[in-house]
Amino acid sequence: MEPSGPLNVGSIARLCKNFGVSELRLVSPKCNVTDKNAQLMAVKGGIFLTKAKIYSSLINAIGDCPRVIATSGRIDHGNIPLLEPENAINWFLDSSDGSAVALVFGREDSGLTNQELLLAQKVVTLKTIKNYRSLNLSHAVAIVLHEIHRCEEMKSNTDSILAPKVDPALPLELNNCIEEAEKLLLEIGFLYKHTSKARISKIRALLQRSEICPSEVAMIRGIVSQVRWALDEGKSSTD
Amino acid sequence: MEPSGPLNVGSIARLCKNFGVSELRLVSPKCNVTDKNAQLMAVKGGIFLTKAKIYSSLINAIGDCPRVIATSGRIDHGNIPLLEPENAINWFLDSSDGSAVALVFGREDSGLTNQELLLAQKVVTLKTIKNYRSLNLSHAVAIVLHEIHRCEEMKSNTDSILAPKVDPALPLELNNCIEEAEKLLLEIGFLYKHTSKARISKIRALLQRSEICPSEVAMIRGIVSQVRWALDEGKSSTD
Numbered sequence: 180m181e182p183s184g185p186l187n188v189g190s191i192a193r194l195c196k197n198f199g200v201s202e203l204r205l206v207s208p209k210c211n212v213t214d215k216n217a218q219l220m221a222v223k224g225g226i227f228l229t230k231a232k233i234y235s236s237l238i239n240a241i242g243d244c245p246r247v248i249a250t251s252g253r254i255d256h257g258n259i260p261l262l263e264p265e266n267a268i269n270w271f272l273d274s275s276d277g278s279a280v281a282l283v284f285g286r287e288d289s290g291l292t293n294q295e296l297l298l299a300q301k302v303v304t305l306k307t308i309k310n311y312r313s314l315n316l317s318h319a320v321a322i323v324l325h326e327i328h329r330c331e332e333m334k335s336n337t338d339s340i341l342a343p344k345v346d347p348a349l350p351l352e353l354n355n356c357i358e359e360a361e362k363l364l365l366e367i368g369f370l371y372k373h374t375s376k377a378r379i380s381k382i383r384a385l386l387q388r389s390e391i392c393p394s395e396v397a398m399i400r401g402i403v404s405q406v407r408w409a410l411d412e413g414k415s416s417t418d
Numbered sequence: 419m420e421p422s423g424p425l426n427v428g429s430i431a432r433l434c435k436n437f438g439v440s441e442l443r444l445v446s447p448k449c450n451v452t453d454k455n456a457q458l459m460a461v462k463g464g465i466f467l468t469k470a471k472i473y474s475s476l477i478n479a480i481g482d483c484p485r486v487i488a489t490s491g492r493i494d495h496g497n498i499p500l501l502e503p504e505n506a507i508n509w510f511l512d513s514s515d516g517s518a519v520a521l522v523f524g525r526e527d528s529g530l531t532n533q534e535l536l537l538a539q540k541v542v543t544l545k546t547i548k549n550y551r552s553l554n555l556s557h558a559v560a561i562v563l564h565e566i567h568r569c570e571e572m573k574s575n576t577d578s579i580l581a582p583k584v585d586p587a588l589p590l591e592l593n594n595c596i597e598e599a600e601k602l603l604l605e606i607g608f609l610y611k612h613t614s615k616a617r618i619s620k621i622r623a624l625l626q627r628s629e630i631c632p633s634e635v636a637m638i639r640g641i642v643s644q645v646r647w648a649l650d651e652g653k654s655s656t657d
Contacts, residue, residue, distance in 0.1 A: 186425065193554060199547040223550055263568075306567050308438040311462055315432060318560035321553070325561045328545050329502075367648035369641055381637060389628030398620060402608055406645055409606035413652025 180237055180295065181286045182316065183209035189220030189228065190317035196224030198324040201279075203227040204240045237283065237295055238354055244281035245346035246274050249299035250319060252312050253290050259302055259384060264326045267301040271327070272334055275346050282323060287316050294376075297383045298350055300390050348396040356396045357383055359403050367410070419476055419534065420525045421555065422448035428459030428467065429556035430523075435463030437563040440518075442466040443479045476522065476534055483520035485513050488538035489558060491551050492529050498541055503565040506540040510566065511573055521562060526555050587635040595635045596622055598642050606649070 182188050182205065195203050205212060213228050221228055234240035241247050248267050251259075274280050283299060285291035296302050305314060305322055314322075348356075361379050364370040370378055389395075421427050421444065434442050444451060452467050460467055473479035480486050487506050490498075513519050522538060524530035535541050544553060544561055553561075587595075600618050603609040609617055628634075 190554060190557070194557060196550045197546040197553055197557075220554070222552070222554075305564060306571060307436040308567075311435045313461070314436055314560070315429060315459070315461075315556075317554075318429070318433060318436075318557065321557035321560045322564045325544060325546075325564075328547075332545060364641065364644075367644055369644035378637070381634065385628050385630060385634050389624050391624060395620065395624050398617070402603065405603075405606050405608035409649055410652055413649055 180206045180283065180291055181209050182212075183287055184316070185210045185212065185214045185217040186220050187287065187316045188212045189217035189224075191320050192217070192221035192227035192231075193224035194317065194320050194324055195227045196221075198328055200227075200324065203231045204234060204281075205231050206234045206237050206240050208233065237298055238350060241281040241283065241298065242351035243349060244279045245349055246271055246278070246280040247283060247299040247350060248281070248301045248303055249283040249291055249296050250285065250323065251290055251296055251302050251304055252307075252314060252319070254312075255293075256296065256302070257293050259293060259296050260388075261302055261304040264303045264305065264323060265330060267303045268323075268327050268330045269334070270301060272331060278346050282320075284316060284320055294380070297380055297387060298354070300347055300387050345392045347390045348393045352393065352396050353386065353391060356400050356403075357386070359400060363403050363407060367406075419445045419522065419530060420448050421451075422526055423555070424449045424451065424453045424456040425459050426526060426555045427451045428456035428463075430559050431456070431460035431466035431470075432463035433556065433559050433563055434466045435460075437567055439466075439563065442470045443473060443520075444470050445473045445476050445479050447472065476537055480520045480522065480537065483518045485510055485517070485519040486522060486538040486540075487520070487562075488522040488530055488535050488541045489524065489562060490529055490535055490541050490543050491546075491553060491558070493551075494532075495535060495541070496532050498532060498535050500541055500543040503542045503544065503562060504569060506542045507566050507569045508573070509540060511570060521559075521566075523555060523559055523562075585631070586629045587632045591632060591635050592622075592625065592630060595639050595642075596625070598639060602642050602646060 182191075188205070188208065188210065192203060194200070211217070212231055217228055218225055232240075248271055251261060271280055281299075283291065283295070285295070303323070305319055307314060347353075357379060360382070361370065361375060365372065365375060421430075427444070427447065427449065431442060433439070450456070451470060456467055457464055471479075487510055490500060510519055520538075522530065522534070524534070542562070544558055546553060596618060599621070600609065600614060603618075604611065604614060
């Protein structure tokens with residue numbers, strides 16, 4: 180999300196190669212990601228720079244990934260629970276074969292906002308010593324990718340899958356569903372324009388925590404449209 | 419051991435600060451370790467650069483450390499066993515209080531020689547994908563320091579709760595809330611008497627999975643009663 184240092188982006192490209200990442204996606208990068216310094220740091224990962232996809236919003240960048248982990252080093256993460264990498268990663272690795280998973284890293288200076296964190300089902304934080312928590316961006320990427328690799332190896336050693344897991348709903352699907360609900364809740368006066376953001380965040384946090392699946396998203400959309408229909412019925416009978 | 423990149427040395431200084439390392443020791447550095455680029459990367463770890471001790475041989479640099487772990491990414495390590503970081507680190511952490519322990523990292527291009535590896539009791543290797551094993555030096559340092567921190571935390575195994583946990587809502591509270599919602603959903607025709615049980619079970623499962631808390635239950639009750647109010651408004655205007 181909005182990286183500003185070409186050295187960092189180049190280093191991350193190298194890490195993508197080191198750890199077998201399939202794609203590097205950048206949201207509104209604040210630097211030239213193919214400049215000389217980036218290429219220099221990327222070494223054999225240079226292809227990730229030239230093939231990097233650029234997006235203008237996070238939701239579009241992760242739109243096709245049912246499982247999303249965001250990272251946060253900020254203290255003011257509100258009620259969003261922060262997990263140890265290992266816990267989130269094991270969930271990540273349960274993904275059904277072939278479906279894309281996304282790891283989201285924030286800006287060098289300010290990380291990800293709480294709104295952005297809420298686009299992920301899980302948020303991890305990396306433990307450092309308390310009085311200097313700010314890791315360099317590419318070091319955070321290195322640690323998380325290595326953790327994934329480590330957990331993958333552990334898993335393949337002791338694989339005991341009990342039941343096929345259902346992937347959560349796609350971020351874009353859930354986002355559309357929440358937007359529809361928000362619109363309705365504004366119309367009926369449950370939400371007010373100036374405070375809706377905070378309340379909608381609570382609903383989003385609740386649904387992310389439950390790892391809501393596609394059929395459940397469809398159910399909520401069904402409720403929203405049925406409420407809307409009932410309201411219209413009431414109105415039309417006044418005509 | 420003989421680092422040649424000021425950016426790397428600066429990055430490592432920052433990591434020393436992030437992970438509470440007590441001292442950075444450099445053996446025959448091939449670059450100016452206090453140059454502008456190194457300082458830039460070090461950010462708040464700059465003190466590790468200015469206070470770094472310089473040695474002319476590895477044995478002198480680790481001379482006062484009873485426990486030494488070296489790192490290797492090379493394939494030709496002969497008979498020297500390579501360990502997973504976790505195994506070596508737990509041994510490392512058994513060190514008696516106050517005695518220094520050392521972590522040794524090699525040159526950017528060629529790592530540590532087998533002779534150098536043999537100065538350590540344990541040698542660890544970091545797993546990457548097989549066809550691009552070469553990690554950037556500072557990324558290897560980041561991963562190992564994070565592993566140490568992780569193992570330390572597991573060892574001390576105090577509360578690893580990062581966000582204050584809220585107790586889930588009481589079963590009766592949640593049940594009342596769901597019953598109210600069910601009544602409304604029946605009235606507006608989203609549910610039908612003979613099939614409502616199955617659908618309500620789905621909603622219940624979703625909310626249970628999220629460990630819904632009292633304030634969220636209150637929020638859902640608020641939505642239900644606001645929808646009901648909006649419906650009544652529509653009806654009353656027909657009166």
